[in-house]
Amino acid sequence: MTIGLNHYLIVAAGLFCMGLFTMMTKRNAIGILLGVELVLNAAAINFVAFDRYLGPGRVDGAINALFIIVLAAAEAAIAVGICINLYKNLATVDVDQATSLQG
């Protein structure tokens, strides 16, 4: 069976929803971060799949995916810094306990 654009898009959609589920159900702050990484990867797969199927020979999708990778790395660095600070202040990374700003 020929693999078409739909196949890749559905895989990316599945990955996106799994990342969303992870973000919604994990109490560990780093766990939420892992969900974010899944979501970003799903978006990047979409870019590259469109690149290959709708514009053969074009690299715009690949460049966008490149920027996604770079920015995801940057965001993960800062987020891990935040989690470490959370751990230093609360002795836990359980986000359910980070309620001091809750009004």
Next chain:
Amino acid sequence: MGLIGSAASGDVTMPVDERTGVMNAAASGGWLEAVLFYTVAGMTLVSGLGVCVSRNIVRMAVWLFVALGSVSMMYFLLAANFLGAIQLIVYAGGTLVLLIFGVMLTSKSPWARFDVGKIELLAAAVVSGVLLGCLGAVITATRWHGVEGMVPGSSVADIGRRLLTEYLVPFEVAGVVLMVVMVGAAHLARQEK
């Protein structure tokens, strides 16, 4: 040649990129391409499921590593070789190691678990399921006019040229962002004296 090479295609002639003279092509509908795609897609979805369902944070990170590796393989299948290699270097070998460091610096014991209530799990599952359903419906209902079969893949020279001409501003801004992030992360994670 692309990583899949002529093994995945039915015929022997391959498109040559005129500018760079390099053969790089996405596979055309051979049986090998289908086998590889389903294997890689299966790995991606199973490892994504592993990330969702694991309750131990270290195991979640390992499943994420498998997911990132599978996504890299998917890039190779889509003939974006450079991107696949960069995904391995930056994401799997860099970002993931950073996340694992974060996990290890913030976990109290290897078996610590944070559990969520059943209602939250159900609600999240419903929301994700509905979103997946909607996305799937939209994707299959749209007529994409996609080009299947043998197509030339992306070449590194092209990416490099575009990064320095069309995408120069985002490229420079990304550089500045990375520098800011480096300083910021070093400051955030500093030792308090």
Next chain:
Amino acid sequence: MAAVGNWAAKALFGGHPVALLFLVVGPLVTAAAALGAALAVKTWRGWGRFLYRHGGKVLLSAVVGTCIAVWLTALLFGWVTTDLVARADDPSRTSWFGAPLTVTELTGSLPMLPGWVAVLLWPLQFAIVRDLIGLGALLGFFNLIPMYTIWWERKVAGRIQSRLGPMRVGGWHGWSQSIADGIKLILKEDLIPAQADGPLFRAAPYFAVIPAALAFLALPFGATYVFRDLDVGLVFVLGVLGIEVVGVIMAGWASNNKWSVYGAMREACQMVSYEIPMGMALLVPVSAVGTLNLVKIGEAQAGGWFDWLAFQNPFIFVAFVCYYIASLASCKRAPFDLPEAESELVAGFHTEYSGLRWSFFFFAEYAAMFVVSGLAVILFLGGWQSPLPSAWGDSWGDGILAQGLKGILFSGPIWFVLKCVFFLYVQLWLRWTLPRIRIDQVLYGCVQVMLPMTMILLLGNALWVWASTSERGSWKVIEQITNWILGLIGATFALGFVVIAAYGFYHRRRLVGNLVQDAMAGA
């Protein structure tokens, strides 16, 4: 015969040539080989004595035989793709499973050979069959390199420490010591600590070994001896080598042992930090040649000693040294071997591993050593080109024998392997000579020394390459003089090494010492 082959292939599985290879030919050949070996061992009592006396010659002939077999297989594959398949009468018509030629046609186009040859050649038309055979060869190489590097390391360590190293197992200088060790490790009890994370503990060695094996996919041994000529070969190899960190961290964490965790953390820190100077130092020759394709980089250095990239440019020369040092850190080799610091951390991240699982980590390490040496050779030292100027062989023509001779003398996989082996030797030599560096010194070296140095090299090289694009005569003279000076410096080092090694070899008995000399003949 050909008709029988056709019928058998079609009737047996109604499916694919891969199935033919896997389900029929593969098991039959393996079973026959195993049976033959078992019979030989059982019936011929004298094999132990034979190997003991002639072990060295067996080894040498095995190596030479493998080289010839690889060369002939490459010729065969080349012939099948160019001659046979291209001679198919009607390329658009394909016979079953998509093969351009049926067995009957093959037999017809090779009238001088018997029918069974055509049956054997028929599956080779499929790229996937050729790929599988190539993968088998790569996996074999990947398995042999660590075994013999470990044997050689023990010999080198011994000689540096005034002793002999393995001498008994198999006879000549203990050449089968690694095989014996492998058998011992396989037979050991599979110990997993009770509190360890079971699945992660079991999976970690595979996460370490698979990246090291993957790197061989893009590593060119010769201009046509490459499994996949990737346009982004260099980035692929670097990316795949960087994944090894994850396996090591998993191993350290899953062992539930604080020494393992310390070792794993130090190793992750070190490996990830040194990837930066490694990558930047590798970018220096890449920007001089203009491509990430490893085969093209190797071909750009054709012509002899003075055409190698390391001698084109003082920046590339220094980048070579920077890359080599960074690659030592990336492979966790001394002087950067804190992760396995035996005298400090028991055994670092693989403390709790024993038996076959432990050996997987060592396979990964030694294979990675070969791969980084391979990258150094391809990017800086001419890859598979020999130091002899290839212009000498231009008039020899194109026959098979002339090509073979040119492969041995001027440009061929044998030179690649020899150069890699030399750099492996330097890594072994450094391990047993230099003391270990502390982790803070390691990171200081990375961030405050190598990183600025590689940045300056990159900038300097960019300016040099830009200046070279101008056609000014005076610049060409400067380039040529620099080329000669750097080439002469390199040649001095190489020849100096050869002279000192020859001296050491000639006086080896005196250097090893009296006790050893008296105890073992043939030392």
